[in-house]
Amino acid sequence: MNTAIVIAVVVVLMLAIVLLYNGLVRAFQHVREAWGAIEVQLQRRASLIPNLVESVKGYASYERGTMERVVAARGALSAAAGPRAAAQANAELTSALGTFFAVAEAYPDLKANERFAQLQADLSDTENKIAYARNYYNGAVETYNVKVESFPGMLVAGPAGFKRAEFFAAEAGAAAVPTTAS
Secondary structure, three states, X not given: OHHHHHHHHHHHHHHHHHHXXXXXXXXXXXXXXXXXXXXXXXXXXXXXXXXXXXXXXXXXXXXXXXXXXXXXXXXXXXXXXXXXXXXXXXXXXXXXXXXXXXXXXXXXHHHHOHHHHHXXXXXXXXXXXXXXXXXXXXXXXXXXXXXXXXXXHHHHHHHHOOOOOOOOOOOOOOOOOOOOOO
16 A cells, blocks of 8 residues: 555656646747747848848948948847847847938938838838737746746756746837838
8 A cells, every 4th residue: 555655656746747847848949939930020120131221322322331330230130149149139230220211311312212111111010020029939938937947847947957048138229110200
């Protein structure tokens, strides 16, 4: 009888460990999937930049410094590894695009250019998608981190190698969508 109780307790403990571990794996995979959604939108945004720069070249040839800042920020975003670096690079690109569109204000013909207007609308749409993906990702990270740090998950998470995930934290002012005043 004693042996049966010990076996039952061991089986229940093993089942609990397996369930906790599988919950951590599911939560981690959810974080990875959500990060993939952010990466898709960041890549979409980065792929719009060369077209935007090309459409402006004829209008603002002497504004080379502004265009170079946008191109450099795009490169930094493409090279960013991890949520923290990507958030910082994204904030720099947002700032550079804000300056870029402010400079465009001085060129009425550019503002009236259909291609430029479409690219600007596409960038604005992408900014909204990045914000949505960021919220989705951060929600997944919060759920995962709670599982990793709370009892009893922490008893399995540490020994199994699960670590806290980073949030995709926007820099101050990064939520503003770059636009031109009408």
